[in-house]
Amino acid sequence: MTGNLLPSLDEPVLKTTKGLTILPEGHPLIVKRKVPLTWTLRQARSACTQCIECTLACPRRLLGHAIEPHKVMRAVSFGVTAGLEAVTCALLCPECGLCEFYVCPQRLLPRRVISEVKAEFQRRGVRYPKTDREIRPDPFFEARRIPRQRLSMRIGVWRYEREPAVFVKAKPPRVVRLRLKQHVGAPARPKVKEGDEVKEGEVVAEPLPGDLGAKVHASISGRVVKVDQIEIVLEAG
Numbered sequence: 001m002t003g004n005l006l007p008s009l010d011e012p013v014l015k016t017t018k019g020l021t022i023l024p025e026g027h028p029l030i031v032k033r034k035v036p037l038t039w040t041l042r043q044a045r046s047a048c049t050q051c052i053e054c055t056l057a058c059p060r061r062l063l064g065h066a067i068e069p070h071k072v073m074r075a076v077s078f079g080v081t082a083g084l085e086a087v088t089c090a091l092l093c094p095e096c097g098l099c100e101f102y103v104c105p106q107r108l109l110p111r112r113v114i115s116e117v118k119a120e121f122q123r124r125g126v127r128y129p130k131t132d133r134e135i136r137p138d139p140f141f142e143a144r145r146i147p148r149q150r151l152s153m154r155i156g157v158w159r160y161e162r163e164p165a166v167f168v169k170a171k172p173p174r175v176v177r178l179r180l181k182q183h184v185g186a187p188a189r190p191k192v193k194e195g196d197e198v199k200e201g202e203v204v205a206e207p208l209p210g211d212l213g214a215k216v217h218a219s220i221s222g223r224v225v226k227v228d229q230i231e232i233v234l235e236a237g
C-alpha cells in the first residue's frame with residue numbers, strides 16, 4: 001500500500017523500485033489514489049468524527065513513535081489548536097496506508113492528507129524536531145497486529161494471490177532510460193553527452209563533490225541518444 005501510483009508502465013525502474021503491483025484501473029486502491037486533493041480535504045473537514053481509530057491502529061505509533069493521524073486530520077480541517085507536534089508528527093509517517101485503506105470507518109483518506117502535509121514541510125525545509133523521548137512499543141502492539149489475509153480481503157487483492165508465473169528471462173532491452181534522481185539527495189550530474197559510446201557498467205552520471213547522492217551506471221552497452229535534467233537515454237549498440 002506504500003509507494004507511488006505510476007501513470008504508465010513505460011515509467012523506468014529505479015534503484016528504489018522494490019516491486020510493481022498491477023491492478024485494474026477501477027480497483028478501489030487505484031480509485032482512492034486518484035481522488036482530488038480538494039475533495040479529500042473537504043471530506044476530512046465534514047466527515048472526520050475524531051474517532052481516533054486511525055491513531056490506535058497506526059503501525060508506526062504502535063512501534064512507539066509519536067504519530068497521531070487523527071490530530072493531523074483535525075489540524076488540517078480546523079487549524080492547529082494544540083501543540084505544533086499535532087502536525088509535525090506527519091513527518092514520521094511512512095505512508096503505509098493502513099489508516100485509509102483498512103481502518104477509517106468514514107472511508108476518509110488520512111494517508112493522503114498526511115502525505116500533503118509532509119510534502120509541504122519538505123518544501124519549506126522543516127524537519128522533525130529532535131527529541132530525547134524514549135521510543136517504546138505500545139503494550140497492545142501484538143494484539144493490534146492485523147492478519148495479512150484479512151488485510152488482503154479488505155483491500156481487495158486476495159483474488160490476485162496465486163503462485164507467481166515461472167520467470168522467463170526477458171530479452172535485453174534496445175533502449176534504456178536512466179533517471180538522474182533515483183535516491184535521496186541531489187540528482188546525479190551527467191558525465192556523458194549525446195553521441196557518446198558507453199560500456200555496460202560505466203558510470204554515466206555522479207553527484208557533485210560534497211553532494212549527497214549516488215552514481216548512475218549504464219545498464220547496457222551502446223550509444224547515448226538523449227541527455228537532459230531528468231534522464232539519460234541509451235540505445236543498444
Ligand code: SF4
Nearest residue numbers: 048049051052054104
Ligand atoms: S479513523 Fe477516520 S474518522 Fe476516525 S479520526 Fe481517523 S480519519 Fe477521522
Ligand code: SF4
Nearest residue numbers: 058093095096097099
Ligand atoms: S499511513 Fe496512516 S497508518 Fe500508516 S504510518 Fe501513516 S498515519 Fe500511520
